[in-house]
Amino acid sequence: MESPPVSAPVDTTWFTHDRFGMFVHWGLYALPARHEWVKNREKLTDEQYQVYFDHFDPDRYDPAEWARTARAAGMRYVVLTTKHHDGFCLWDSTLTDYQVTRTPYGRDLLGPFVDACRAEGLKVGFYYSLIDWHHPSFPVDGTHPRRDDAAYIEAAADRDIRVYQEYLHGQVRELLTSYGTIDYLFFDFSYADRDEWWGGKGPDDWDSRALLDLVRELQPGILVNDRTGLPGDFVTPEQYQPAGPMSAGGRPVVWEACQTLNGSWGYDRDNLDDKSADLLVRMLVDGVSKDGNLLLNVGPTGRGDIDPGARAVLADIGRWMDLHERSVRGCGPASYTPPPDCRYTRRGDRLYLHLFSWPLSHVHLPGLAGRVRYAQLLNDASEIVRVRTDPDLPAHNARMGGQPADTLTLELPVRRPDALVPVIELFLTPSA
Incomplete structure (x- = not known):
């Protein structure tokens, strides 16, 4: 891996012990139900995307049920997307109107989520997107929905990333001061070196050094991932299983594979590429055998439900974990070579x-x-x-x-x- 270990790491004991967590991707994109990058993929304007904001009313949102589902599946921490790349915020941010209390739902979503996780004894994690396709000072680049609109690009030519930095840091301050102790923070993502996206952004654009200093000041014990473009407390292989224990500079690093149930992070109604429960258990075990964790994603519906297919596969995993938990929890790799398969x-x-x-x-x-x-x-x-x-x-x-x-x-x-x-x-x- 290219990311070296951090110089002064925080205590990762709970993380490497618990091994299994739930990722929750949820936001406006649950309404079109065509992948969380629908705004990017279909090159939607803010005006076209506004219909989902105007109709966001998750009347069946029950974070206590989410937390019970996670715990029954054998998961011990839950990570929720507080803001994804579309810029929509699930909390009552004072820094933007593009947030949940301005929708028909009209209430903060994060407070009940945090309370529900704590009630079930689960660690609390927040995801926060460094990218923001809605913010008026976020410079247009190759990830932006308007990347092929020459007139839009010309009109946005004077956008100042420093203005966006203030917004980004301010929102992180809100998240880490409004909900008590937060155990885990997943930033997403830096892409300065990605050739497929022109104008890519990295640690200088986010002012990542100051951002990480802010995080440590506000939540000294929090675990932070590696996607600010600077080293974090753990590395995050996405949608693949590493071939072995991960290392940097010849030294082992803490890692967590983030995986989906069907290839999509957000609710994707017509996606039928569902992984079987036995495959997902093998992925979990494979990761632990290589000293890694599994963060397994669900994408709730626009009404706030974890869909029946996801609930069923998580229940199957939970039945396996109920009898086999001690082969996962608190375990790591062994020095012996196992038989084939x-x-x-x-x-x-x-x-x-x-x-x-x-x-x-x-x-x-x-x-x-x-x-x-x-x-x-x-x-x-x-x-x-x-x-x-x-x-x-x-x-x-x-x-x-x-x-x-x-x-x-x-x-x-x-x-x-x-x-x-x-x-x-x-x-x-x-x-x-």
Whole structure:
């Protein structure tokens, strides 16, 4: 990764322990229901986009239900988009009229969200977009909905990013002084080096050094991501799974993969590219095995509901987490090499073998001979028998052989456990 570790990091213990959080992308774009970048993709003017502001009235908004859903899924922190790239604010900002109390809904959305998360024992996170396609001082660039409108670009030629900086910093001050302790802040995003977008913006445009100093002054213990263009407390691979533990300058960094249920962050009614619950559990486990977190997104509807499909898949994940939580929470990578199509996680003297596919009768674990005191399926605590194999026997013999001498072989039931990802809990010897 290009971002080096921060020089004076805050305590990330809760973050690397909890491992699993909910991202919530929600705003005006839930009404067109065609992706959160609909204003950009369809090159909508402010006047065309205004119809969604005029009709924003989420009468079914129930943040307590969101928080219960997150906790039941096994998530332990929730991050909400306070302002996305369209510039619309979910709180009663004193710095703009382009905010929720001016819509038909007419009430602050963030206060009830924060209270609901705290009531469920969840850490509270805010997302804030550095980009703002609505603000009159945000210079037009290659991400802007009016990027191909020559007359608009000419009229906006004298926009001063320093004016926008004051607005940006002022809004962050509002967010971090109005709702008590905030645990997590996700800025999004810098793109000065992105060739596909002309006029890209980075840390100088946001005055990121002063911005981060402000954040630390207001909330000393908050975790901040890496997207201001300066190093943060964690790095944020998006929509892909890293190949291994992430590092910078030869040193490990804290990381979190942010992932969607269907490729869209905001509510996208006609998007049917839904990931299955078993795939999402494998993604979570894969990340933990590489010392990372998973921030899994939902995009509530224009009325404020988490849609039925999302609720169903989160419920499935929750049922798996209910029985297998201790193979994720508080776990990290292990020094042993897992068999093919498996992942290890470890916590103290417990090693967890996650079987992404179910083998026939036996699984061979290199390096673990003599290092395991006991083995059991995690879902029901039923014993898994350890089998001795003779490395001197040829592999074609009816008695198992052909494995390295340090291999532990486990005898599995033929019938796969009824779990999205079966897990074997291995109790290690003190020297393992």
